Amino acid sequence: MRRDFNVGRSAVYAENGVAATAHPMATLTAVDVMRAGGNAVDAAVAAMALLCVIEPHSTGLGGDCFAIYSKGGKGKPIGFNSSGRAPAAATVDWYLENGISEIKVETPHSVTIPGAVDGWCRLVEDHGTKSIEELLQPAIKAAEEGFIVAPRVAHDWGKMVAKLSLDPHTKARFLPGGRAPLVGERHVQPELAETLKRVAKLGRAGFYEGPVAEDIVNRLRELGGLHTMDDFAASEPTYVEPLSSNYRGYDVYEIPPNGQGILCQVILNVLAGYDYADPRYSEADRVHLLAEASKAAYLRRDVLIGDPDFVDVPVERLLSAAEGDRIREAISLERAGDPAPVDPVVHTDTTYLTVVDRDRNAISFINSLFSAFGSAIMAPKSGVMLQNRGSSFRIIKDHPNAIAPKKRPMHTIIPGMMGKGETMLMPFGVMGGHYQPVGHTQVVTGIVDFDLDPQDAIAAPRSFAYDGEMRLEATFSAEVAQDLQARGHKVVRQDPVGGGQAIFIDHERGLLIGGSEPRKDGCAIGY
Structure with missing residues (x-):
């Protein structure tokens, strides 16, 4: 491998472990977890949970995740799909009967059941060495005490003012003082901090059962969504x-x-x-x-x-x-x-990270809300911003990506x-x-x-x-x-x-x- 010293920056060379993420604090968190004895999966989940707080336009607890994991760097890797499904009541006929021919981003119909938290808990349980409670502490601290808004985050946040203004709960939390935070300012998410604490204590049940799921379902149904508590309880990642x-x-x-x-x-x-x-x-x-x-x-x-x-x-x-x-x-x-036909849905906001530890366990890990700030619908009590993955579904019978009960949409991440x-x-x-x-x-x-x-x-x-x-x-x-x-x-x-x-x-x-x-x-x- 060669290096051109005229441009850019050098790659990082190390022996014991490397983490690479879209935010310095998340990368540092991953390294801290490894230095404290955690493996690549522990480090990746801790870093991703933190990114769900400090990079809120790209990812969140209301989104999905996928991973490819290699244990020790040998043998075929493991694939992991924790993308969410459509509500059990979502049928093409229902949408057509209600005059909906396209699922718009900023509507409850674009929200599939979030898979991210389910995925984190399963990955840690099956392949990690630390508890989900320990791994969520950096994210809890950033949400509760606040975090400094980074330059690219501020840039992308600032372009979303009109979208964030559509939902009163979203506007109140993500446009403090009526504007997007500027680079270097501190932002807090106290409602999300409480949700993270609940997940830390109860695992997936803290998100998919009880008050957090109720808050999400109530908000979506208030807006006309088809989601139920049973849809959340049935969420499950797959290898x-x-x-x-x-x-x-x-x-x-x-x-x-x-x-x-x-x-x-x-x-x-x-x-x-x-x-x-x-x-x-x-x-x-x-x-x-x-x-x-x-x-x-x-x-x-x-x-x-x-x-x-x-x-x-x-x-x-x-x-x-x-x-x-x-x-x-x-x-x-x-x-x-x-040119090929074009999918009209715009979706560019995602966060990806990778970690390799001293034992050469390697994880390729991606989480997303889909569009910037997802659907821009925030569940008010839990502070969970909800994805818009369902907007890639088609309201066309017999289309391979037609919406159907408990179906996963075509995913970009x-x-x-x-x-x-x-x-x-x-x-x-x-x-x-x-x-x-x-x-x-x-x-x-x-x-x-x-x-x-x-x-x-x-x-x-x-x-x-x-x-x-x-x-x-x-x-x-x-x-x-x-x-x-x-x-x-x-x-x-x-x-x-x-x-x-x-x-x-x-x-x-x-x-x-x-x-x-x-x-x-x-x-x-x-x-």
Whole structure:
């Protein structure tokens, strides 16, 4: 792995443990847990719970989570799906009969049963070494005593004033004095602190039974939602076998549908047919090839992927060599192809972290509210901001992602893991709504094809072909933009997109090499 000292920052090298998150305090919390004897799972849950307080636009107790976990860095990793389900009363017919043809973000119908707390408790119970009570203390302290608002958090919070003003309870808590907190100001969430204390004492029952669940259900039903206490009591995470595909000798693992991780593997299967690192390919060539492969993958997602408990997702076909060949045959290096259909729901706010401990237990962990501040509906007594995952459901009969009782929606958030044979080499992830499979692809190709370290692979310029546009970050040159424009791409400049973390495990040297997203507030720390 090479390092360009002209730009960016160095990757973190350590022997005993590394954590990488989107906020310095969360990273420090994870390291503190490991130094106090906790393992990677303990550290990840403590850090994520804290992020649910100090990064409230991205994640919260009212959201969902997914994880890929490797015990000791050897053998096939474990997949974990703790995404929530639709209420038992949610049917396409009910919505159509009530004149609802699309599930809007800021409505109770967009709220699926939150899976995050259930997921944390199960992961700690099954794979951790410390109690959930101990691990939630940093989050409780931040909610009760307040936390200092970080720059990127303040920036994203400030753009959501209109949305946060829609619900009176949300407005009162998240727009103190009628405005979003400024960078460096302190913000408190006393109601959420009490909820965290209840979960710390009672575990999942503290959230899915009793006063917290009652508060959430009452608020949603007051607004017209279909949720019941039985829906909350029935919440349960599931273990899944990660999907794997091979890219130039490296195995890339993703959570199977109802998530979109399979798209990364489809894209990589297409790019594997090109000598992607060949210097005869220009930077514009590679951006173009990534765009064309991505458009083909997203087209397949929108017509094929849903909850596998309800629909037959053709996973084997999508990951086949023949499918990669079919997509490549339709790609021209000189001309842009037709854009894929677009999902109209905007969802970019998620937080991802990864931790590897001294025993090389490695966790790739992602939590989200979906859109910024989710549905913007806050349960008033518990302080729980509720997600809007249900807004990705379709009110279309027979659509693979049609809403149905106890069905999980198609999910955008995806943890990743890379390995070689029986050895796991790198937990990684990239936030950013639709962009995430492309972000995973760019990190993998950066490391495998260009020998970048995790920090430089994450910091590399990002492009995203979406909604008929070729979106380029400002770090791409004008020459690259002009070249792509000449091929028929509608080039637009975009703000920094996504946010990633990765930790490479160098088993031979006994080293951990961590990288963290420069587009966010966070960092990697090792010891």
